[in-house]
Amino acid sequence: MPLPPLFPHCLATLLALTLALSASSQTPPPTNPNSAPPWNPRPVRVYAGPDLLQPVATKTNEPALIVAEGEFFRVQDAKGWQVVHQDDSYASHTYGGMWVMNGGLLGAPAASDGSVAVRKINVTKPGDYRVWSKYQSPPYFNYHHRLEVLQGGKVVYSHDYGALSGDRFYSFAGAYKAPMIKQQWWYWGVDHDAAEAPKGKFATLSAGPAELRLTTLKNPAPAGDRFIDTVILTTEPSDTYIGYKPYNSGSPFAREAIKNSQIWARFKNAAAAPVQLTATVAGHMQPDYGGMSGKFPAAPVAPGQWSEWFNIASICKLVHEEGVTLGFPAGTTFDFEVARDSAGHDPLGSLKVTGGDVLILPIDVAWNLDAKIKTSKQNAEEITALAKTQWRRANGGKKPSQLAYYGAFAKRPGQDSWINALKDSLGYNTQLPDTYSHLERDGYHQHTHSTAEIQSYTSKLSEKDKKNFRILSFGDEIHIAKINYGDAKYVDLFRAWISKKGLTQSDLGISPATAKLSDDPAQPRLRWYSNIFSEETRFAEFAEMTRLAERLLNPDVLTGANYSPHGPVMYYGPIYQWIDIFKFRGMSAYWAEDYIFSVAEPPQMIGWMMATARSAVKYHNLPIHFYVMPHAPGQTAENLRRSMVYAVGAGATQLDSFWVAPPENFTENSVAWAYPESFRAISESIYDSGEAESLAVGGKYRAARIAVILSKATDFNERVLKVDPKDDPFARQCQMDFGNFQQTLCRKDTHGIWLSLRNAQYGVELITEDDINDGVRGQDILNNYDVIYFAGEWVDDRIAKKLDGWVKNGGVLYACAGLGRLNQFNQSEGSLLSLLGLKSATIQKTAVNVRPILELPLLTPIDTLTLDGAKLPAFAMKQVLTPADAKVIGTWADGSAAVTRRDYGKGKAIAVGTLPGHGYIHSAAKVTPWARGGRRMVYPLMTSDSDKNRLVHLGVSARPDLQREVITSVTGIEGLVIDNAKGTLVTLVNWSEAPAKAVTVQVRIPFQPTSARQVSAQKSVPVTYANGVATFTLDLAQAEYVLLNK
Incomplete structure (x- = not known):
C-alpha cells in the first residue's frame, strides 16, 4: 500500500512545484523572548563499533565512498556533542523526506562552542574526496559546525558548515530537480534533511588511516541545535547523490548510508535437507516502496550445521524499523542468532523461528545497546499480554458499545490469530471475527470515487454485508475541485441557477441572459457567483453518490471523504468543502484527520478542527468520523492520548486510527513495535471512552456564547x-x-x-x-x-x-x-x-x-x-x-x-x-x-x-457578565462539556507537559450531581454544588473524562 511523501496522496500536488530563484536576505533577529525547548535528550547506551571505519564496498567504476554515521563518532569532551536518538532531535519521523540512518545522530545544543568529536577512517582508494555533512536544517536558523579531515598529523581539509547562507541539498531535491540552495519553502512546513559540501573544495587523501573531526562553533542568532546524521566522503566531484537523478531518494545521501548497513545473522539448519534462507523486506521508504529479498548465506547450509555469519542488513533500509520475513522451510523450528559484528562477538540475541516469521530490527539496532530483537509475533503477544494484565481497562473491561473504533491491522497468510488477538486486546470494536466482541454494524470501505465505483463495489457484497455496512468513503485527502467552466453543458444550467437564485444584472455585473461561467478577476461579481455555482454543482454530485449508497447498501449507511487539513493554510479548510457541502448533505458524515504533530501548528488545533466539524454537522445533526493518527515515531503517546480523548469530548462518535500494526505490513503511518506506550495510549483511551459514551453518545455539545x-x-x-x-x-x-x-x-x-x-x-x-x-x-x-x-x-x-x-x-x-x-x-x-x-x-x-x-x-x-x-x-x-x-x-x-x-x-x-x-x-x-x-x-x-x-x-x-462553562484552578487546561438527559460529560485536556496536581474544577450545570466519576482513576471524587456550579478536585495527567451523573 504505497504512499507518497508527507501525507497520503499529496505527491501529485507537490510535484507541480518547480525551481525558481528569488532574492535572498537574512532572517530578522528574533524579537520573541520565549526560550527554545531545553536541551534534554534522554541518555542512551551506545555501542561503539569498530575503532577504524572501513569504506563502503564499491565497484571499480564507481566513486569511492566512506560513510561515517554520527552516532559512531567519539565524543572528546563534555562541551556539547553527544549521541541523540532521533526522537529527541529535529528528525523524529520515518516518512516523507526525513530519514535518519539508524535513528541516531550526533547532537549538540545551540550554545555549544568548541566541542569535538572524532571518527577514524581507513582510506583504500587515494584521491580527491568531496566532504558532505548531512544534518538537520529546519529553515531560517544557523547550525554552525566545522568538519575537518586529518591525515598524517595534518589538517588536509577544513570547512565550516550550517550557516544560513550555505548552499545545500534539501529533502526532495531530486523530485523537484532542485540544485543546492540556501533555504527552502514548502507550504506544509518542512522536510529538512540537508546535505552540504562546498563546491570545488576537496580533501586530497592517500591510502591509509585518516580522521574526521567535528567541532561545534559559535552559533549566531537565530541559532539551532546541531544534529549530524552522517558525514559522507566520496570521489564523485559533482553535486549529486544516489537517487538524485533519476529521483529515488527523498533524503539526500540516505541511500549511500544504507549501503553501509551491517547487522549480522546466522542460523542452525534443523531441517533434513540443505537450507538457504530467503529473506524478504517490504518497502517503507518513500519513494522507494519496492521490497527487496536475498538468499543467505551464499550457499545452502548442511543439516545440523550453523551457517556462516551473513549481513542481513544488506537488504534492509534501517532508516525505519525493518521487518524481515524469514523464508525457511515450513514445519521446522530453527535457531537464529543476530549480532552487530561479523564475528558474532557483540550478540543482539537468539530466537527460535519458523518459516514465515518476521524478524523485527529496530531502527536503532546498530548502535543502541538497549535495542532488542524479536519477531513480530513476539512483539504483538507481549503487547496483547500487557493490554490484558497491566494496562488500565475501564468500563469493567468491556469495550465501547456505541462509539466506533476503526484501525487497520493488515495480515499476511497465517497471521490472523495473533493479529486479531492484538486488535481485540487494544479495545477495537470493529471489523473483527465474530469470535471477538465487536459492533453489530461495522462495515467500512475505502474508497469509492464515483457512482460507477459504488455500483461495482456494492454488487459484490452479500445482503448481510450490505445490512452491516456503517460508513463508505468517497476518497482519501480529497479536494472538491471546480467544474470545467469551459464545458458547454453548464451554460444553460448556470443561467437556470441564476434565475432560481433571483440574481439580477446589478448582482452579476452582466445580463443574466448572457452570463457564462467566468474566473476572470475583471468580472468580480460574475466570478463570485460562478464559483458558488461550481461549488453547489459539485455538492449535488456528492449528494447523488450519497443517495445511491443509501439505496444500494442500507438507509442508515454513512458517507464521507477524508479531508486533509494540510493545504496552503494549515488547518483552515476551504469553507465550501469543510462546511457548506454538509449543509447540502453532499455527504452524511464529517471525516477529517489529525496529523497536527507533523505540521507547524500547536497540538490544540485538534480543537479548531472539531469546532469546524461541529459547525458543519449542525445543519443536519450529522456524525463525526475522525482520524486520530497514532503514527510512531512522530506522534508522542501523550499527545495521542490528548487527541483521542479530546475527539470524543468534542463530539466525535467514530474514531479511526488509520493504520496501526503490524508496522512491517504498511508503508507508513503505523505504530512501530518500539513504542509500546503508544499502544497503551490507544488501549486505555478506548476503554476509558467505554464509560464516557453513556453521556457522550446522544448528548449535545454545550453551545457557547x-x-x-x-x-x-x-x-x-x-x-x-x-x-x-x-x-x-x-x-x-x-x-x-x-x-x-x-x-x-x-x-x-x-x-x-x-x-x-x-x-x-x-x-x-x-x-x-x-x-x-x-x-x-x-x-x-x-x-x-x-x-x-x-x-x-x-x-x-x-x-x-x-x-x-x-x-x-x-x-x-x-x-x-x-x-x-x-x-x-x-x-x-x-x-x-x-x-x-x-x-x-x-x-x-x-x-x-x-x-x-x-x-x-x-x-x-x-x-x-x-x-x-x-x-x-x-x-x-x-x-x-x-x-x-x-x-x-x-x-x-x-x-x-x-x-x-x-x-x-x-x-x-x-x-x-x-x-x-x-x-x-x-x-x-x-x-x-x-x-x-x-x-x-x-x-x-x-x-x-x-x-x-x-x-x-x-x-x-466588554461583556463582564459573560460566564465560562468550565474553569480550572490550573492554567493550560481545556474543558469540554456534553449534556445528556442522564448527566453531563466533562472532558479535561491538560496541554501542559507536566501533570497537574490537585486541580479544582468548576462546571456550570443545571442539576446537582449524584456523583462525579473520574474515569482514569476509576473512582468517584467528592463533588459539591452551589449556585448552579459543580466543584471537584482531581489530578490530571494528559486528558480525562469526568461523569457528572444525575
Whole structure:
C-alpha cells in the first residue's frame, strides 16, 4: 500500500512545484523572548563499533565512498556533542523526506562552542574526496559546525558548515530537480534533511588511516541545535547523490548510508535437507516502496550445521524499523542468532523461528545497546499480554458499545490469530471475527470515487454485508475541485441557477441572459457567483453518490471523504468543502484527520478542527468520523492520548486510527513495535471512552456564547489574491517555487483569536456569514451569541445590516485583520467600517504567509500598539483608523488610532487595526527551529499573561457578565462539556507537559450531581454544588473524562 511523501496522496500536488530563484536576505533577529525547548535528550547506551571505519564496498567504476554515521563518532569532551536518538532531535519521523540512518545522530545544543568529536577512517582508494555533512536544517536558523579531515598529523581539509547562507541539498531535491540552495519553502512546513559540501573544495587523501573531526562553533542568532546524521566522503566531484537523478531518494545521501548497513545473522539448519534462507523486506521508504529479498548465506547450509555469519542488513533500509520475513522451510523450528559484528562477538540475541516469521530490527539496532530483537509475533503477544494484565481497562473491561473504533491491522497468510488477538486486546470494536466482541454494524470501505465505483463495489457484497455496512468513503485527502467552466453543458444550467437564485444584472455585473461561467478577476461579481455555482454543482454530485449508497447498501449507511487539513493554510479548510457541502448533505458524515504533530501548528488545533466539524454537522445533526493518527515515531503517546480523548469530548462518535500494526505490513503511518506506550495510549483511551459514551453518545455539545466568523468572502478572496513571495521576509530568503504560496494573514488570525479564547477557558463556536444571513434550520442565530469576532479584509456585504441590529441590542462585535474593507466581490466596502464607527482605515503589510511556530516567532513587529498603558507588538498588518463616532482606545507609536470602540445602543463595536491572533501566538511561541513531531518539537501555544491576551480579550472583556462553562484552578487546561438527559460529560485536556496536581474544577450545570466519576482513576471524587456550579478536585495527567451523573 504505497504512499507518497508527507501525507497520503499529496505527491501529485507537490510535484507541480518547480525551481525558481528569488532574492535572498537574512532572517530578522528574533524579537520573541520565549526560550527554545531545553536541551534534554534522554541518555542512551551506545555501542561503539569498530575503532577504524572501513569504506563502503564499491565497484571499480564507481566513486569511492566512506560513510561515517554520527552516532559512531567519539565524543572528546563534555562541551556539547553527544549521541541523540532521533526522537529527541529535529528528525523524529520515518516518512516523507526525513530519514535518519539508524535513528541516531550526533547532537549538540545551540550554545555549544568548541566541542569535538572524532571518527577514524581507513582510506583504500587515494584521491580527491568531496566532504558532505548531512544534518538537520529546519529553515531560517544557523547550525554552525566545522568538519575537518586529518591525515598524517595534518589538517588536509577544513570547512565550516550550517550557516544560513550555505548552499545545500534539501529533502526532495531530486523530485523537484532542485540544485543546492540556501533555504527552502514548502507550504506544509518542512522536510529538512540537508546535505552540504562546498563546491570545488576537496580533501586530497592517500591510502591509509585518516580522521574526521567535528567541532561545534559559535552559533549566531537565530541559532539551532546541531544534529549530524552522517558525514559522507566520496570521489564523485559533482553535486549529486544516489537517487538524485533519476529521483529515488527523498533524503539526500540516505541511500549511500544504507549501503553501509551491517547487522549480522546466522542460523542452525534443523531441517533434513540443505537450507538457504530467503529473506524478504517490504518497502517503507518513500519513494522507494519496492521490497527487496536475498538468499543467505551464499550457499545452502548442511543439516545440523550453523551457517556462516551473513549481513542481513544488506537488504534492509534501517532508516525505519525493518521487518524481515524469514523464508525457511515450513514445519521446522530453527535457531537464529543476530549480532552487530561479523564475528558474532557483540550478540543482539537468539530466537527460535519458523518459516514465515518476521524478524523485527529496530531502527536503532546498530548502535543502541538497549535495542532488542524479536519477531513480530513476539512483539504483538507481549503487547496483547500487557493490554490484558497491566494496562488500565475501564468500563469493567468491556469495550465501547456505541462509539466506533476503526484501525487497520493488515495480515499476511497465517497471521490472523495473533493479529486479531492484538486488535481485540487494544479495545477495537470493529471489523473483527465474530469470535471477538465487536459492533453489530461495522462495515467500512475505502474508497469509492464515483457512482460507477459504488455500483461495482456494492454488487459484490452479500445482503448481510450490505445490512452491516456503517460508513463508505468517497476518497482519501480529497479536494472538491471546480467544474470545467469551459464545458458547454453548464451554460444553460448556470443561467437556470441564476434565475432560481433571483440574481439580477446589478448582482452579476452582466445580463443574466448572457452570463457564462467566468474566473476572470475583471468580472468580480460574475466570478463570485460562478464559483458558488461550481461549488453547489459539485455538492449535488456528492449528494447523488450519497443517495445511491443509501439505496444500494442500507438507509442508515454513512458517507464521507477524508479531508486533509494540510493545504496552503494549515488547518483552515476551504469553507465550501469543510462546511457548506454538509449543509447540502453532499455527504452524511464529517471525516477529517489529525496529523497536527507533523505540521507547524500547536497540538490544540485538534480543537479548531472539531469546532469546524461541529459547525458543519449542525445543519443536519450529522456524525463525526475522525482520524486520530497514532503514527510512531512522530506522534508522542501523550499527545495521542490528548487527541483521542479530546475527539470524543468534542463530539466525535467514530474514531479511526488509520493504520496501526503490524508496522512491517504498511508503508507508513503505523505504530512501530518500539513504542509500546503508544499502544497503551490507544488501549486505555478506548476503554476509558467505554464509560464516557453513556453521556457522550446522544448528548449535545454545550453551545457557547462567543462566536468566531468563518468568512467565505475572506476565504475565497485571500485564496485567489495574487501575491509575490518577495514581499514576505522569509519567503524571499528561499529558492523553491511558490505554486501554493498564498496570503494567509486573515484566515490564520482566526486561529490565534480562537487559541487565546480557548486558553482562557472561554467556549467558542465557529459560524459562517451564511449562518448570519440565512439562519440555521430556519432560525436566526445572532441572539445565541454575546460576542462575535470577525477577522478579514473581505466581508459579505449583507452581514453588516444583520449585525447592526444585534449590536444595538447589546451584542459586542470585534473586528480586525482588515476590518472588512472589501466585499466578496473584492470591491471597496463601507458597511462594516460604518458599523464600527469608522470613516476609513489604511492598510500596510510586512509579511504574507506566516506559519505560527515556524516563521512567526522570528517576525519583526510592524509597529508597537499602546492599549491601557501596555505596550503590545503588532505583526504583519497595520491599519491606521479614522474614527467617525468611535472612541480611540489604542494608539500606534506615532499616536495615530490603532484600536477604537463604538458604543452603539446597548452594545459595542470594537475595531483593531492589526492581527491580534498573530500577536497572541507570537507571545506564546518559542524561538526555536521547527521540525516535525517527536518528543522535542511539539508544544502548545499558551500564555495566561494578561497583557499578551489583552488585545484579543477586548471583546469578551466588554461583556463582564459573560460566564465560562468550565474553569480550572490550573492554567493550560481545556474543558469540554456534553449534556445528556442522564448527566453531563466533562472532558479535561491538560496541554501542559507536566501533570497537574490537585486541580479544582468548576462546571456550570443545571442539576446537582449524584456523583462525579473520574474515569482514569476509576473512582468517584467528592463533588459539591452551589449556585448552579459543580466543584471537584482531581489530578490530571494528559486528558480525562469526568461523569457528572444525575
